[in-house]
């Protein structure tokens with residue numbers, strides 16, 4: 001009996017060729033695994049394709065709920081954005097895939113796992129580091145780092161020769177990875193850093209010349225850090241995220257175009273769309289800002305930056321990342337309230353905030369009647385606050 005490999009399978013050309021290649025090159029029985037986390041896929045068609053390529057079986061799992069609860073919520077609480085922009089959609093997807101690859105490998109008593117990531121990206125790191133952190137004994141094969149095909153045409157030829165079904169639909173000129181937290185669009189003309197991305201690169205957001213002229217105000221309600229209602233209607237997490245993608249996407253919210261520092265040392269030009277992530281990150285940050293004190297908020301920004309790096313670098317299953325999760329979780333009980341956001345021609349603008357735990361006091365802040373702030377105390381405060389610096393200014 002041949003040894004087994006569990007392959008993270010997308011149904012695309014690369015992983016379809018990988019099924020056959022793993023059999024030929026390593027003599028392995030190939031078990032496919034596909035996670036549904038927000039891309040549109042047809043399970044029956046995917047199963048057919050995998051089996052036709054030579055897989056002995058395929059696990060197809062709808063993991064949106066787990067993805068949202070265990071990956072996106074911690075990331076939301078962390079306010080994580082890599083290099084200040086990218087909300088990390090792909091980067092959350094990979095450790096989820098790693099976890100399930102390890103689970104299936106254990107169940108199937110497979111000695112190997114394999115994936116279709118290239119040797120130039122972050123995704124290979126995230127999957128492999130994740131798998132090894134969870135199941136150190138597994139051997140990992142990355143066909144795309146090893147095989148002889150240099151071009152897409154060679155792969156297609158290999159597929160034809162081995163009767164591997166190749167999708168008849170026209171190939172997108174871009175490399176795309178999508179889940180409910182956003183989409184990453186790379187390659188093709190986007191590699192020219194001087195050029196504006198062509199409009200056909202975008203799939204989740206409308207261009208500004210096609211957004212509704214009238215702005216729209218939406219309301220998100222949080223309960224203990226969890227977004228629970230949209231416009232007053234209770235919604236499950238996945239549903240809420242998908243609705244926000246649709247609504248905010250219609251207003252052109254959540255486009256990013258950045259030069260990014262990959263872990264493998266390459267700078268790459270990345271185009272992202274993440275309407276729901278953009279709105280939720282803004283809303284949660286705003287609400288937390290209302291209910292938490294200055295020192296916490298300022299220090300958290302430093303940790304958010306670190307957290308985003310850890311996630312981006314594939315260190316999801318790591319002690320520091322886990323410890324930071326505990327930190328970000330520690331105050332979520334207070335993050336209850338409502339945020340109003342105006343969607344207006346590509347922008348998501350905070351339009352109102354409210355919380356039973358609000359630390360904002362109009363009576364303290366006001367410059368009008370009803371001021372309760374005791375300004376006579378300010379003089380002494382300012383004097384002592386500046387005392388150390390008076391010492392520095394004294395003539396030697």
Ligand code: ARG
Nearest residue numbers: 090091122175176177184270
């Ligand atoms: N640069 C992003 C990241 O590293 C997106 C990667 C997109 N992956 C893909 N297979 N197209 O997270």
